[in-house]
Amino acid sequence: MFTHVKSTIRHITPEPLNGRHLLKVVYVVLEPQYQSALSAAVRSINQNQPDIAIEISGYLIEELRDPENYEDFKRDIAEANIFIASLIFIEDLAEKVVAAVQPHRDRLDAAVVFPSMPKVMRLNKLGSFSMANLGQSKSAIAQFMRKRKKKSGSSFQDSMLKLLQTLPKVLKYMPMDKAQDARNFMLSFQYWLGGSSDNLENFLLMLADKYVFKREKKNSETSVQFKDPVVYPDMGVWHPLAPEMFEDVKEYLNWYSSRQDISTDIKDPLAPCIGLVLQRTHLVTGDDAHYVAMVQELEAMGARVIPVFAGGLDFSKPVDAYFSEEHGKTVVPLVDAVVSLTGFALVGGPARQDHPKAIESLKRLNRPYMVTLPLVFQTT
Missing domain, CATH: 3.40.50 (Rossmann fold)
Incomplete structure (x- = not known):
């Protein structure tokens, strides 16, 4: 409705x-x-x-x-x-x-x-x-x-x-x-x-x-002045307190460990870690209060958070890129669970979804995957 x-x-x-x-x-x-x-x-x-x-x-x-x-x-x-x-x-x-x-x-x-x-x-x-x-x-x-x-x-x-x-x-x-x-x-x-x-x-x-x-105003020399667009990463890791968006998860984790506003327990690599999947448009438009609240609540409960985003509608890309790391031929997850806040399927939008691609991505990660019930125009 x-x-x-x-x-x-x-x-x-x-x-x-x-x-x-x-x-x-x-x-x-x-x-x-x-x-x-x-x-x-x-x-x-x-x-x-x-x-x-x-x-x-x-x-x-x-x-x-x-x-x-x-x-x-x-x-x-x-x-x-x-x-x-x-x-x-x-x-x-x-x-x-x-x-x-x-x-x-x-x-x-x-x-x-x-x-x-x-x-x-x-x-x-x-x-x-x-x-x-x-x-x-x-x-x-x-x-x-x-x-x-x-x-x-x-x-x-x-x-x-x-x-x-x-x-x-x-x-x-x-x-x-x-x-x-x-x-x-x-x-x-x-x-x-x-x-x-x-x-x-x-x-x-x-x-x-x-x-x-x-x-x-063809005969006028007056013109409207404008600036070139500020370009943000199409895919990356975001945090409401970070000075920038990160395109490398190691750089994000280094920044995360340097924070002075969180306890040493959360900085511990063995602390529970939650991966969040976000829509890029909410971040760049500043309509991110619900994302900020989720990050704050998870950290208040003692969890590390890796919030990732993508510009298109294929969210398997940031899941593959940022929620795990390779050690030789072994893929080691960095997160204990994943929560999607996008309102979309993991791969695809209102017109069409690619369920097999989403399943393959989540199989590789092999961690619990949950979808919130967003109060926006649709649910997943």
Whole structure:
């Protein structure tokens, strides 16, 4: 059962404008953790930017089942400059999004859709960049996009991450204008994956500068200043008190043993050790209070904690990488039990799961595996 929430609670209107250019943004996402980060980003822009202000309306995809919310969504889209969507993989709701946005796509200054069903991905529009253009190209990026129909939600997002890493090689096959717009799309994805309010603020400023502000003020030398995205590890070990995310479990354990706020009993390698599996998006967006509470409670009970995360939906990767270590041909577990806090299967997302791969990973580890009952949009 999805709890009914009025989308108007996420609506932010700047006041006063004081002569600034007003930009209207509408977003629809699967993951509720982006709401607070986007709201913080918009409030910062409205407080600090001298030339631009943003009015934003946000929706969780399941909220579009409510007729009143859906009418509000269509009304907001009709007035928007920019449309943003992410992880729209539910067939009937994807159709609702397309039906609402498609009639206004040509008028929108920008439409940015991150991993979603192909019909929703085709709404993408950044200057000359679109999914249709890429599909007609002979470039490496076109081959990638043509394969997207065969991908589940998790593998498609993993493929997008790989494409980010190889982007410079891909863009050389494209005409200059299309290459720049394709680069801006992938840059947008980096901002989005970064997830912090600072990254999302610069994401919105980049879109305003490249696709709204300059077009409407062609004779003005004024431009919107924005910073490059801050990139966080796609996979690693996190702790609420650590100065950084760790990509090496030995470095994490060295930091853990150097802590002054825990007893020597917890630092003992023989102390009970619990592995936690977390969603990266909750960490980078700052929506991590439930993770912090779990770590604190386990440590208060005398357990060491190794909280790991992944950017895609294949959580077997951090389980394999961080919960055990190899001694010759022998795999020695570092944890006594594993608890998943993700709300997903170990491998896969809402669209599809890979149970055999998950089973193989847990067999190798050979430790008890438990799944919490998260108070979010789904349970495992």
